[in-house]
Amino acid sequence: MELKNAVAICLISFFSATLVVLIARALDIQAASRLEPQLTRIADQLEAIRKHGGIASPSGGSEASDTIADGLIVYYFHSNIRCPTCRAIESQSHEVVQTDFDSLVKKGDITWKVLNYEQVDGQDLAKKFEVQMPVVVIVRMQAGEIEDWRRLDKVWALVNDKPAFAKYVRDAIEQMRTPSKTPDSSAPSANAPQIPLPSPDIPVP
Numbered sequence: 001m002e003l004k005n006a007v008a009i010c011l012i013s014f015f016s017a018t019l020v021v022l023i024a025r026a027l028d029i030q031a032a033s034r035l036e037p038q039l040t041r042i043a044d045q046l047e048a049i050r051k052h053g054g055i056a057s058p059s060g061g062s063e064a065s066d067t068i069a070d071g072l073i074v075y076y077f078h079s080n081i082r083c084p085t086c087r088a089i090e091s092q093s094h095e096v097v098q099t100d101f102d103s104l105v106k107k108g109d110i111t112w113k114v115l116n117y118e119q120v121d122g123q124d125l126a127k128k129f130e131v132q133m134p135v136v137v138i139v140r141m142q143a144g145e146i147e148d149w150r151r152l153d154k155v156w157a158l159v160n161d162k163p164a165f166a167k168y169v170r171d172a173i174e175q176m177r178t179p180s181k182t183p184d185s186s187a188p189s190a191n192a193p194q195i196p197l198p199s200p201d202i203p204v205p
Contacts, residue, residue, distance in 0.1 A: 069144045071109040072176055075137045077117045077126055086134040089155050090114065092162060093136045096169045110173070136169065138176045150176060 074097050076090045097105065097112045104110040115122030117131045129137045129151055136152040152172055158165040 068108065068111055068141050070141055071104075071111065072173065073111045073113055073139045073141060074173065075125070075129075075139065076112075076114045076134070077122060077129075077131045077137060078114065078134045080116065080118050085156075085159055088159050089134060089136065092159065092165050093155065093169050096166050097173070100166075100170050101173065138172055140176050140179070148176065148179065 074093065076093055078086055078090065094112055097110060101110050105112070115125060117123060117126035125131075125137075128146075129139075129149055131137065131151070136155050137149055138152065139149040140147045150172060152169060154168055155165065158168055
């Protein structure tokens with residue numbers, strides 16, 4: 001009799017455990033089905049941001065993949081920490097490139113790139129351009145090599161004056177496109193002494 005009771009208890013325990021597992025799996029499937037549309041939307045948004053230069057390509061990227069044979073590359077370098085002022089510099093610079101040089105962007109003569117100078121993909125170029133804090137750098141490419149470059153340090157001083165900011169970036173791009181023009185002495189280039197930048201440790205509003 002005790003043996004029968006023991007077997008009955010074992011069977012009941014087995015079926016109870018099986019039922020719990022089945023319910024748990026059903027709940028997992030339901031949860032996954034609810035999350036799937038949200039995850040899909042997030043993936044689409046991240047891909048759109050990456051295509052616009054906000055996130056490095058998952059392939060790991062390299063300096064070669066960020067260059068063009070001939071023309072200008074307008075880089076925006078940022079750090080791991082993104083303050084409102086840094087984001088304003090990026091968005092206003094990008095707007096100038098997309099609005100004032102739309103036809104050249106479409107032709108591939110001007111390219112907009114965003115790099116994190118604290119990450120591997122951006123460290124080499126940041127060192128070359130002496131980037132110490134978020135800033136815009138315009139690079140002129142010739143036959144796949146860097147012919148000249150200019151770091152636009154004044155973006156920090158002009159970021160709250162949008163028209164002056166846009167003119168500064170626009171004029172710098174025009175000057176880099178036509179090297180025969182007299183360069184803006186306030187914009188450091190590869191052949192000019194570099195102006196010390198404020199410490200990136202100082203909080204920016």
